Amino acid sequence: MLTEQVPGVRSVALGVWIAIGSRDERPDQAGAAHYLEHLLFKGTGRRTAQGIAEEMDAVGGELNAFTAKEHTCYYAHVLDEDVPLALDVLADVVTNAELAHTDVELERGVVLEEIAMRDDDPEDLLGELFDETIFGTHPLGRPVIGSEESIRGMSRETLHDFWRGEYTTPRMVVAAAGNLDHGHVADLAAKALGDGPELAPVGPRPAGGGRLPARKALALRTDDSEQAHLLLGVPGLDRHDPRRPVLAVLNAALGGGLSSRLFQQVREQRGLAYQVYSAQACYADAGTFSVYAGCAPERLGEVVAVVRDVLAGVAADGLTESEVVRAKGSLRGGTVLGLEDTASRMNRLGRSELDHGRQRSITESLARIDAVTPVQVADLAAELLAQDLTAAVVGPYDAVDDLPAALHDLA
Known part of the structure; x- marks a missing residue:
C-alpha cells in the first residue's frame, strides 16, 4: 500500500495496479487484459453494472481502467470523504466480478468496435505496426487491444482463467494520492482485498527476458x-x-x-x-x-x-x-x-x-x-x-x- 499526502486538495486518486499486461497473454489470450477492462465493470456478486455506475455518479466520482503492455490499472478519483466507497468498489470489480456469458458476448461487440475505431486512426495503426515490425513475434509486438481474430475467438472460460490465474493479490499494488491518512487507507485496502495490512507485490519484472527475434526493416x-x-x-x-x-x-x-x-x-x-x-x-x-x-x-x-x-x-x-x-x-x-x-x-x-x-x-x-x-x-x-x-x-x-x-x- 503506497500513499502520498497532497496538501491543499479535497480529493483522492486511488488505483489498484496489477503487474500483468498484454505481453503476459498467450496468443489465444491476445487482448484478454483489455477485454477484462470492459467485463469487470459489468457486475459483481454484490453490485450490478448499473449499481456501480449509480454509486459513483452519486458522489461525483470517476471510475475507469487502462491496460498497457506490462501492467493494468483500475482507478477511481473521488472526494476525500468517499475513499471508503471507492476502494470497496475497486476491490469488488477487480476480485469479485461475475463475467456473465451474456456480458462477454455484449462486450465482444464493443471491443470489436474499438478495434474498428483504431483501424480508422492512422497514428494508432502506425504505432502498432512499428511495434510489430521492431519486436517481431515477441509478445511486446502484439497490440494491447488484441486482434479481430483473437477477440472473436475468445471464450468466457479463457477470460475467466486469465483473470483468476493472473489477477492475484501478490501481483497487486494499491496506490493513492490526495487528502488522506496512510493508516486509514491501508486498513481500508486490507479489508477490501482480504489481505494483510500491507499488500506485498511480487516485485519488479526482471530484466533480460531472453533474446528478441530478428526485426524487420x-x-x-x-x-x-x-x-x-x-x-x-x-x-x-x-x-x-x-x-x-x-x-x-x-x-x-x-x-x-x-x-x-x-x-x-x-x-x-x-x-x-x-x-x-x-x-x-x-x-x-x-x-x-x-x-x-x-x-x-x-x-x-x-x-x-x-x-x-x-x-x-x-x-x-x-x-x-x-x-x-x-x-x-x-x-x-x-x-x-x-x-x-x-x-x-x-x-x-x-x-x-x-x-x-x-x-x-x-x-x-x-x-x-x-x-x-x-x-x-x-x-x-x-x-x-x-x-x-x-x-x-x-x-x-x-x-x-x-x-x-x-x-x-x-x-
Missing part, C-alpha cells in the same frame, strides 16, 4: 488517408538501464519540443510536416527510440531524408551544450508540472513500485537529470542512432515499392 500498412504517417526508429534502452536519464535528455533535445532539432529542421525551416516528434518506450527487457512525422504523401521522401540526416548528425557529433542545457530544463519543468494533480501522483506511485520496487523522490529525479552531461548524451547517441533503422509507414501506397527511395535501402 520496413513495413507498410496501406490506408486511404490524406497524409503519410511515418515512424522511424531503433531498439532503445530497457527501464533498468542506468542511462535512462541520458536518453530522456537526448529525446527532449531531438524531438521533445518546439526548439528541438527535429522540429526546427523538419517543420520550421522546411515546412515539411505539421507534426514531428521523437519518443522513447522502455520495458523490462527491451525498449525503442523512434521519430514520428505526418506529411503529404509526395513529401515523405524528403521528410525521411531530413530525419535520417538529423539522426546521423547527432550520432556522429552529439548535441551542443546549449541543446543539452535546454533539454534538461524542459525535463525538469515537465517532471514537476506533470505532478500537479492527484491522479498524476498516484500514477507515479503505482508505476514506480511495479517497475522498480521503490519510490524515487522528485528531488532525486531532478538530480538525475541535472547530472547528465553532453559527453554522456553523445556517447549514447553514437550507440543508439548508429543502429540500422526500422521504419513503419501508414498511408496511400499500394506496395512497399511505391514508397520513396529514401526508405528502400532499409528493406
Whole structure:
C-alpha cells in the first residue's frame, strides 16, 4: 500500500495496479487484459453494472481502467470523504466480478468496435505496426487491444482463467494520492482485498527476458488517408538501464519540443510536416527510440531524408551544450508540472513500485537529470542512432515499392 499526502486538495486518486499486461497473454489470450477492462465493470456478486455506475455518479466520482503492455490499472478519483466507497468498489470489480456469458458476448461487440475505431486512426495503426515490425513475434509486438481474430475467438472460460490465474493479490499494488491518512487507507485496502495490512507485490519484472527475434526493416500498412504517417526508429534502452536519464535528455533535445532539432529542421525551416516528434518506450527487457512525422504523401521522401540526416548528425557529433542545457530544463519543468494533480501522483506511485520496487523522490529525479552531461548524451547517441533503422509507414501506397527511395535501402 503506497500513499502520498497532497496538501491543499479535497480529493483522492486511488488505483489498484496489477503487474500483468498484454505481453503476459498467450496468443489465444491476445487482448484478454483489455477485454477484462470492459467485463469487470459489468457486475459483481454484490453490485450490478448499473449499481456501480449509480454509486459513483452519486458522489461525483470517476471510475475507469487502462491496460498497457506490462501492467493494468483500475482507478477511481473521488472526494476525500468517499475513499471508503471507492476502494470497496475497486476491490469488488477487480476480485469479485461475475463475467456473465451474456456480458462477454455484449462486450465482444464493443471491443470489436474499438478495434474498428483504431483501424480508422492512422497514428494508432502506425504505432502498432512499428511495434510489430521492431519486436517481431515477441509478445511486446502484439497490440494491447488484441486482434479481430483473437477477440472473436475468445471464450468466457479463457477470460475467466486469465483473470483468476493472473489477477492475484501478490501481483497487486494499491496506490493513492490526495487528502488522506496512510493508516486509514491501508486498513481500508486490507479489508477490501482480504489481505494483510500491507499488500506485498511480487516485485519488479526482471530484466533480460531472453533474446528478441530478428526485426524487420520496413513495413507498410496501406490506408486511404490524406497524409503519410511515418515512424522511424531503433531498439532503445530497457527501464533498468542506468542511462535512462541520458536518453530522456537526448529525446527532449531531438524531438521533445518546439526548439528541438527535429522540429526546427523538419517543420520550421522546411515546412515539411505539421507534426514531428521523437519518443522513447522502455520495458523490462527491451525498449525503442523512434521519430514520428505526418506529411503529404509526395513529401515523405524528403521528410525521411531530413530525419535520417538529423539522426546521423547527432550520432556522429552529439548535441551542443546549449541543446543539452535546454533539454534538461524542459525535463525538469515537465517532471514537476506533470505532478500537479492527484491522479498524476498516484500514477507515479503505482508505476514506480511495479517497475522498480521503490519510490524515487522528485528531488532525486531532478538530480538525475541535472547530472547528465553532453559527453554522456553523445556517447549514447553514437550507440543508439548508429543502429540500422526500422521504419513503419501508414498511408496511400499500394506496395512497399511505391514508397520513396529514401526508405528502400532499409528493406
